[in-house]
Amino acid sequence: MASADELSHLFDSVVGTVELRVADSGLQRNFYEEGVGLAASAENGPVTELAGADEHPLIRLDSSAAADAEPVHVPHTGLFHTAFRYPDRASLAAAVARSAPLAREFQGASDHGVSEAIYFADPEGNGIELYRDRPYSEWPDAEPGKVGMFTAPLDLPALLEEATSEGDEVAPDIGHIHLMTSDVARALAFWRDAVGLAERQRFGPSAVFLAEGLYHHHLGANSWHSAGAGPAPVDRPGLQAFELRLRSGEAVNAAGEGLEGAGIPVERDGNSIAFADVDSNRVVLSVR
Numbered sequence: 001m002a003s004a005d006e007l008s009h010l011f012d013s014v015v016g017t018v019e020l021r022v023a024d025s026g027l028q029r030n031f032y033e034e035g036v037g038l039a040a041s042a043e044n045g046p047v048t049e050l051a052g053a054d055e056h057p058l059i060r061l062d063s064s065a066a067a068d069a070e071p072v073h074v075p076h077t078g079l080f081h082t083a084f085r086y087p088d089r090a091s092l093a094a095a096v097a098r099s100a101p102l103a104r105e106f107q108g109a110s111d112h113g114v115s116e117a118i119y120f121a122d123p124e125g126n127g128i129e130l131y132r133d134r135p136y137s138e139w140p141d142a143e144p145g146k147v148g149m150f151t152a153p154l155d156l157p158a159l160l161e162e163a164t165s166e167g168d169e170v171a172p173d174i175g176h177i178h179l180m181t182s183d184v185a186r187a188l189a190f191w192r193d194a195v196g197l198a199e200r201q202r203f204g205p206s207a208v209f210l211a212e213g214l215y216h217h218h219l220g221a222n223s224w225h226s227a228g229a230g231p232a233p234v235d236r237p238g239l240q241a242f243e244l245r246l247r248s249g250e251a252v253n254a255a256g257e258g259l260e261g262a263g264i265p266v267e268r269d270g271n272s273i274a275f276a277d278v279d280s281n282r283v284v285l286s287v288r
């Protein structure tokens with residue numbers, strides 16, 4: 001039985017800022033503003049920050065290293081998708097209708113039991129998920145300590161009929177981030193044993209889902225297209241860094257000690273730490 005304290009944190013915004021190297025800042029900004037529903041909150045030379053449901057930046061677009069560069073077409077680790085979460089079907093449907101004409105590619109729509117999700121690639125090929133959670137009381141049964149996510153078809157036309165103009169006014173947060181990793185077992189050991197996230201589900205040897213607490217996942221990692229691969233070159237578009245905002249300074253400290261215990265160098269800055277994960281992504285852990 002989940003404690004009331006844990007349930008009170010179930011839908012917290014844990015993923016903070018996702019930082020992307022971009023080739024065309026204007027093109028990308030237009031997608032995240034007009035499609036996803038974010039709003040520019042800061043601009044500083046080659047860097048534009050966009051915020052969503054609250055003032056904390058969700059996306060940082062940085063064109064300083066990859067301006068005009070081509071996307072990477074060979075297998076690589078990095079971002080599988082950034083998953084923007086809307087509070088209801090009306091706002092999710094409105095965001096899907098806005099994003100579809102601006103995205104590079106539509107990649108599918110799924111009912112995961114815990115959530116309903118639509119997948120795109122942004123104009124530079126970064127994976128995007130738009131989704132809404134079902135209430136916890138509707139989540140599928142699972143073995144103790146795990147979550148009963150599944151993948152079934154989603155009736156997209158029925159969802160789109162629920163789009164409303166009020167839904168257009170609703171900004172998302174980021175509910176989870178999903179990474180492409182070179183080795184799922186290594187990623188699981190890193191995020192569970194060193195950082196301290198809870199393992200919530202595993203899809204055989206090729207995907208794992210972890211969370212702070214009871215959420216279905218704040219971080220996913222799969223090796224479907226990236227087994228044995230290395231990161232994209234740092235002068236090409238793609239994931240540069242991401243932030244997880246934990247619920248306490250104690251949790252951040254414990255992660256820092258776990259990482260150092262595993263031989264991972266950690267930079268400390270007040271209540272935040274930064275490090276490179278197993279696939280060389282820069283990660284910041286802070287307190288929300």
Ligand SMILES: [Fe+2]
Nearest residue numbers: 081083129178
């Ligand atoms: Fe996802």
